[in-house]
Amino acid sequence: MTREDVTASVAGRGLSSAEAAARLERDGANLLPRRPPVPLWRRVAAQLRDPLILVLLVATALTLATGDWTDMAVIMLVIVVNTSVGVVQEVRADRAITALSELTAPTARVIRDGTQTQVPAAGVVVGDVVVLAEGDIVPADAELVEAAGLLIDESALTGESVPVDKGAGRPVSAGTVVARGRGRAVVTAVGAAGTAGRIASMMVNGAGLTPLQRRLTDVGRMLAGVTVLLCVIVLALGLVRGLPVELMVVTAISLVVAAVPESLPAVVTLSLALGARRMAARNALVRRLPAVETLGSVTVLATDKTGTLTEGRMVARLVWTPAGEARLTGSGYAPDGRIIPEGAVGAEAFTDLLTAAALCNDARLTPDPRGRWLALGDPTEAALLAAAAKLGLDRSQTQQRFPRVAERPFDSGRKRMTTVHRTPGGHARTICKGAPEALLHPSVLIDAPAVLTRARERADRLAENGYRVLAVAASDLDDVPATVEERGLTLLGLIAILDPPRPAAAAAIDACKRAGIRPVLITGDHPGTARAVATDLGIIGTGGRVVDCRDAGAPGEGTASVYARATPEQKLDIIESMRHRGDTLAMTGDGVNDGPALRRADIGVAMGERGTEVARQAADLVLADDDLDTVVAAVEEGRRVYTNIRRFLVYGLSGGAAEIAVMLLGPFAGLTLPLLPAQILWINLLTHGLPGVALGGEPALPGSMSRPPRPPTQSILGAGLWQRVLRIAVVLTAVTLGVAIWAHQTGRPWQSMAFFALGATQLGVAIGSRTRPGSSANPALLLAVAGALVLQLAGLYLPPLRELLGTRPLAAGDLLIVTALSTLGYVATRLDRVLHRREGALADGGGQVAR
Numbered sequence: 001m002t003r004e005d006v007t008a009s010v011a012g013r014g015l016s017s018a019e020a021a022a023r024l025e026r027d028g029a030n031l032l033p034r035r036p037p038v039p040l041w042r043r044v045a046a047q048l049r050d051p052l053i054l055v056l057l058v059a060t061a062l063t064l065a066t067g068d069w070t071d072m073a074v075i076m077l078v079i080v081v082n083t084s085v086g087v088v089q090e091v092r093a094d095r096a097i098t099a100l101s102e103l104t105a106p107t108a109r110v111i112r113d114g115t116q117t118q119v120p121a122a123g124v125v126v127g128d129v130v131v132l133a134e135g136d137i138v139p140a141d142a143e144l145v146e147a148a149g150l151l152i153d154e155s156a157l158t159g160e161s162v163p164v165d166k167g168a169g170r171p172v173s174a175g176t177v178v179a180r181g182r183g184r185a186v187v188t189a190v191g192a193a194g195t196a197g198r199i200a201s202m203m204v205n206g207a208g209l210t211p212l213q214r215r216l217t218d219v220g221r222m223l224a225g226v227t228v229l230l231c232v233i234v235l236a237l238g239l240v241r242g243l244p245v246e247l248m249v250v251t252a253i254s255l256v257v258a259a260v261p262e263s264l265p266a267v268v269t270l271s272l273a274l275g276a277r278r279m280a281a282r283n284a285l286v287r288r289l290p291a292v293e294t295l296g297s298v299t300v301l302a303t304d305k306t307g308t309l310t311e312g313r314m315v316a317r318l319v320w321t322p323a324g325e326a327r328l329t330g331s332g333y334a335p336d337g338r339i340i341p342e343g344a345v346g347a348e349a350f351t352d353l354l355t356a357a358a359l360c361n362d363a364r365l366t367p368d369p370r371g372r373w374l375a376l377g378d379p380t381e382a383a384l385l386a387a388a389a390k391l392g393l394d395r396s397q398t399q400q401r402f403p404r405v406a407e408r409p410f411d412s413g414r415k416r417m418t419t420v421h422r423t424p425g426g427h428a429r430t431i432c433k434g435a436p437e438a439l440l441h442p443s444v445l446i447d448a449p450a451v452l453t454r455a456r457e458r459a460d461r462l463a464e465n466g467y468r469v470l471a472v473a474a475s476d477l478d479d480v481p482a483t484v485e486e487r488g489l490t491l492l493g494l495i496a497i498l499d500p501p502r503p504a505a506a507a508a509i510d511a512c513k514r515a516g517i518r519p520v521l522i523t524g525d526h527p528g529t530a531r532a533v534a535t536d537l538g539i540i541g542t543g544g545r546v547v548d549c550r551d552a553g554a555p556g557e558g559t560a561s562v563y564a565r566a567t568p569e570q571k572l573d574i575i576e577s578m579r580h581r582g583d584t585l586a587m588t589g590d591g592v593n594d595g596p597a598l599r600r601a602d603i604g605v606a607m608g609e610r611g612t613e614v615a616r617q618a619a620d621l622v623l624a625d626d627d628l629d630t631v632v633a634a635v636e637e638g639r640r641v642y643t644n645i646r647r648f649l650v651y652g653l654s655g656g657a658a659e660i661a662v663m664l665l666g667p668f669a670g671l672t673l674p675l676l677p678a679q680i681l682w683i684n685l686l687t688h689g690l691p692g693v694a695l696g697g698e699p700a701l702p703g704s705m706s707r708p709p710r711p712p713t714q715s716i717l718g719a720g721l722w723q724r725v726l727r728i729a730v731v732l733t734a735v736t737l738g739v740a741i742w743a744h745q746t747g748r749p750w751q752s753m754a755f756f757a758l759g760a761t762q763l764g765v766a767i768g769s770r771t772r773p774g775s776s777a778n779p780a781l782l783l784a785v786a787g788a789l790v791l792q793l794a795g796l797y798l799p800p801l802r803e804l805l806g807t808r809p810l811a812a813g814d815l816l817i818v819t820a821l822s823t824l825g826y827v828a829t830r831l832d833r834v835l836h837r838r839e840g841a842l843a844d845g846g847g848q849v850a851r
Contacts, residue, residue, distance in 0.1 A: 014111030014129040023125035030190035108139035141194040142185035149181035180378040271696035283624040291620035296638020304589035305523035316387035321493035333373040335389030353493040358388040360431040408484040439471040466532020467496035504629040516708025527564035571597040640700035658732035690784035731828040749808040760822035768829025
């Protein structure tokens with residue numbers, strides 16, 4: 001800021017329009033740095049980099065080389081659908097976030113050419129004189145040149161829930177809100193050069209791959225290696241037996257395609273998309289599909305305090321007078337609630353105290369079109385008005401009875417505000433309110449020392465519990481004094497105020513703890529306030545540890561559950577230390593100071609209604625209604641998604657393993673070529689197609705939120721999954737080879753019987769994999785299995801398909817025998833689930849069992 005800028009501001013002229021335009025051209029718009037829009041081709045390329053999609057692309061090339069146009073078309077369809085769903089979801093979420101941003105686009109009042117004018121906040125330039133009034137959003141970093149009773153709400157930037165007093169010469173930051181008073185300031189920095197811009201620049205590095213993406217990458221590499229090795233073995237065995245080279249090459253390629261669960265990307269995408277759709281119905285906007293599953297993986301839920309765990313609105317919770325005290329119920333600024341006295345005193349004992357609090361007050365309460373009460377002015381004063389309303393005191397009527405005739409505004413030096421009112425009898429009443437340490441003093445009050453001692457002790461205890469305490473005193477005079485004096489007053493009482501926890505926050509925290517997720521509070525607010533909120537919500541117990549990040553080396557190893565006075569940089573350090581310890585971290589927040597942490601966490605969750613633009617752009621998930629309970633629902637949805645992916649892997653990999661085992665072991669049982677390439681691909685198409693995709697729609701397991709999260713280092717094939725794959729594959733192989741050997745020895749069409757047995761038994765596994773067998777849940781799976789079974793029969797009895805697949809029709813008796821044996825797939829799967837649960841219970845004493 002130049003000397004000319006200051007001179008212009010004091011003179012009241014501001015910048016000229018020409019100079020403002022030149023500075024706008026020089027410095028650019030007053031906008032925070034944003035990531036440029038992602039081109040469509042980049043979104044598509046990101047989807048195609050998925051390891052399993054790469055395997056499918058290789059399979060597509062192989063089928064193209066062998067002229068297998070049908071299977072190539074099916075694989076390409078899977079790739080196109082998977083890519084399209086992922087891209088559409090990302091674009092839709094980005095548009096929703098953009099719409100939220102446009103709704104909150106601010107304006108600013110500036111002095112230009114000596115005239116006050118309103119301009120878009122993006123058009124504010126360095127040197128502009130900004131006019132600030134109650135309710136305004138500060139458009140850019142600036143230095144105050146005038147201030148009258150100015151209080152700035154900096155919670156979005158610092159996490160501090162109590163507004164800060166600002167005087168001339170002090171800085172104000174972009175994105176903060178004028179809670180009370182007025183002022184003028186000269187802009188010192190805009191856009192990326194401002195405080196919010198510097199914080200936004202810390203969001204360059206994201207969290208990298210999600211846990212699901214890392215696990216699927218490992219699975220893709222493993223499947224590719226194992227499948228190619230086994231198929232080379234099949235190719236070599238066939239050549240050793242003297243089978244035609246071309247036939248064995250086609251067979252090996254068919255096995256590659258069959259062994260790779262090409263429906264897995266579609267299952268993953270469908271499960272995530274269904275989860276995103278369910279969450280959108282609950283006002284949660286998913287910006288990236290993998291974020292749905294990531295919440296199911298979290299081991300730590302780190303959250304901001306103001307506006308996230310708390311309402312972001314100050315509420316009076318307790319009133320104290322020398323005669324007694326009372327609790328206040330209700331939430332927000334609504335006049336609903338009660339005053340519940342403790343002891344023998346009645347509610348009328350607090351009338352004088354709350355009347356004085358309503359008179360020595362510059363705030364206003366007003367309902368919005370939706371019926372919610374909003375505060376205009378200092379949130380603390382608004383809380384006093386709401387408390388008075390609960391006693392039946394109407395602000396306008398009270399002020400008409402006691403009109404204000406003089407005042408001495410609040411300032412940070414005195415820490416008091418004093419007003420003088422005319423009483424109905426024609427006399428005067430002086431009312432003073434302020435910080436206890438500034439008011440509970442003999443130089444101000446005439447009360448007995450014992451009363452002052454009791455008041456100080458009560459105020460100290462309330463402050464230790466996280467309350468902001470105000471003392472209120474008054475004196476009656478014969479007439480309005482010539483000067484407003486702050487002495488000779490009588491103490492009326494104390495009022496304890498806090499930003500209360502959201503009604504759903506305690507339940508959400510409790511649900512996280514039951515699910516084995518450690519809740520952590522990271523705030524820029526005072527340690528006492530952080531302790532009170534954390535204790536109230538059950539994050540820590542009484543007397544639990546609270547880390548004050550102002551202390552040297554305070555963040556430590558990220559093992560504490562409450563961090564106070566944390567700067568944006570320290571929030572990043574805390575998150576990095578937790579991730580370094582192996583935790584999967586979700587971070588919720590709404591302020592500018594939360595942006596870098598939201599970006600760096602494994603998943604960032606921002607508040608959409610109260611949240612800042614920086615927070616929304618940094619997050620993977622935006623809660624449009626700011627309901628923290630939606631995060632818990634998202635955790636359950638994520639666990640459902642992951643369980644269904646594992647469910648499909650058991651189904652798909654066991655089928656693929658059985659197909660390879662039949663081709664490897666069949667020749668040793670006298671079956672020269674157990675299945676033709678076309679038959680393998682047909683079975684694979686029917687079983688891994690619609691039935692496999694439909695498995696992604698299975699409902700959540702009962703009690704999924706009563707189990708701890710899976711270990712972050714656990715493979716997606718861990719927790720007994722690969723053992724399940726082998727056990728079920730053994731049954732599939734045994735049924736198929738048993739049918740084929742019996743049919744071969746009795747002169748029946750053994751290859752066609754093996755073909756039907758392998759496909760039908762796999763469909764039995766699909767039915768046995770249901771979460772709720774015997775119910776109507778997920779009817780799509782039942783329809784998909786029924787359709788696949790009909791097509792499997794068509795492969796035996798429709799002449800065109802018989803010619804394509806090389807099958808022969810089965811006699812009714814033979815078909816009945818094979819069908820009956822195929823039910824062993826269902827039986828084996830159900831028995832295996834029971835065995836798997838018992839193994840899990842023995843392994844971890846009844847902890848989480850990954851199904």
